[in-house]
Amino acid sequence: MQKKAKLLVASGEKSADMLYASGLFTPDDFIYFETESEKAVILSPLEYDRGRAEGHRHLNYYANSDFGHNSSFAVLIENMSKAKNISDWIVPGDFPLLLADELRSRKINVTPCRELFFPQREYKSDAEIAQVELAMRATEKAMRHAKQMICDSVVDKDGSLIYNGEYLTSEMLRNEIDITLLKQQANALNTIAASGLQSAQPHNMGSGIIKAHTPIVIDIFPRLQTSGYFGDMTRTYVKHEAPAIVKKAFNAVVCARDEAKKFIRKGAVPSDIFNAADKVLVSEGFTTGRNADGKNYGFFHSLGHGVGLEIHEAPRLGPKSMIPLKGGEIVTVEPGVYYPEWGGIRMEDIVVAGEKSCRTITQMDDDFELD
């Protein structure tokens, strides 16, 4: 019995593991398997020719009909398992339960992985780093465009921003950002451009007219169309002068980000990196908790996350992450503080962990108050 046989059933579009293994961006699910002697995919008639042309060259390509024409995944896998003499498969943790139960009822063991299905995905090759850098160049261009729109806006007597004769809204900013990215063959979903009190909710995408003297949190995380790698960056701007508390929060968050970066290297424990940032924020008076009415305040998300074929992947830089970095991880460093009374600040760079230090991939200034 082969111990290390791996099985995936997923689409390349939804599953980063499948995209990593096959190189195929498919809308529909298909089968990938890996034994000691081969790595292969099994494709439907619809995907077979394109798969052979566009997928990884080291794979073997089978058609569904090689293992039973017009059959369900369970039957295809049963027939393939017999042909390959495999009775035990390791599958990812998110393997579909219904199919797993069907395979088990056919005496095919499937064991979900507790760890990463492809642990090597956490440590980026030079080619992968180059892809994330490419995604960041597109991201920076979009961020500079958004910044310029805020700079170019005038402020009316109610404090509303006016851009080219129209009210500047979160929707306009997001749309302009996303179009700038598309022109560089990158897709953005859920770009954030949240201002005022909306910025107190880290994932609020923002809506409505943008006002002066209040934070505008812009978080851009596009995916390259060709390779599927992501970029990720956040900046916070204020049109004209920021209130004292917002200015203080901005400085604390930038300090926290830069302090945390000093800890990122091979051997560093993620929780220590998180704590380094949190310590700066607390020492500046930005504490974390939950209000009587149930609203969170302070720094209530993790410091960062891996970025690659998923926007959120291993490792997490959270207060409970205890596994030391090995080097080669690409992670975001994105402390933020959020208060329902005045909004939020988040500043996010992306770095590669090296032997002795980390290298910042992001190429963008930390401008804050814009004229």
Add this chain to the structure above:
Amino acid sequence: MQKKAKLLVASGEKSADMLYASGLFTPDDFIYFETESEKAVILSPLEYDRGRAEGHRHLNYYANSDFGHNSSFAVLIENMSKAKNISDWIVPGDFPLLLADELRSRKINVTPCRELFFPQREYKSDAEIAQVELAMRATEKAMRHAKQMICDSVVDKDGSLIYNGEYLTSEMLRNEIDITLLKQQANALNTIAASGLQSAQPHNMGSGIIKAHTPIVIDIFPRLQTSGYFGDMTRTYVKHEAPAIVKKAFNAVVCARDEAKKFIRKGAVPSDIFNAADKVLVSEGFTTGRNADGKNYGFFHSLGHGVGLEIHEAPRLGPKSMIPLKGGEIVTVEPGVYYPEWGGIRMEDIVVAGEKSCRTITQMDDDFELD
């Protein structure tokens, strides 16, 4: 024991069921459950405030901390199950296996659904039909723009299309289509603009310079940013005159599409609808099979699929689909023929099945040879 308690653990972004149930476009997984007495979500601190503000109003909103702070999904669900006195959950077929095994080891039964988790998703409400119509209006605008670009191109002595002084490529067409969609708050992933022999592969997105006298298959399927509903349309164009076989194939495919539509109504069996289209194609000489070198030819995909919060959802109009339509389904009708020797033709409309007939939602002509 409650028999009908339902449980979901997924993100609103990846899971249409979760989006349908919660109304929340979240990047990260969270818990939804449904008992006889309540429908509710359990959200992390990061999503809690936004969730309460943006999710469906009929839901109860819990924070993770209500069922054990900083706990895994398995512990949260175990604690919630005890609090709600539920020991048996119905989950979707794609429920993550690792979590299912963890719950089962804690004596919580999870049974994957063989059918749709929310069967009502297959039958669209008026509000849902209106969303798909909105998505189609954006799709048609993008298609008209692409068509205009082909019309506006000139042909050089090698037969290459020149648009605004540049070679017209598949990449340019796709990019212009996607930008047109974005300006209408719709996101397109994997838009197809495949010409020449690439069009013989139904999912080939297309690359390189577009030539005259050869099919250009354009398949556009954007998702509305606000609601998550999809549109879907395919047209095939030829710059200048098409070769006789391509013209014959085009006419056969349009006939097949329109013939199939006549069968779509409440009570119709999908395989009969498929066969109606296939019969037209065969009678015109377009048969289906696989070449000696393993390449598929003819009409080798299903006739259509449901469209809603997923681009491919129930019902399928395939040769083996035997469950009669009930009315209210939105389905594509998209016969196509593909031959490695000359390329492919696909023509796709979208319809709503009614009591006695179907209504075509698509508002676009069937122009083919463009000047």
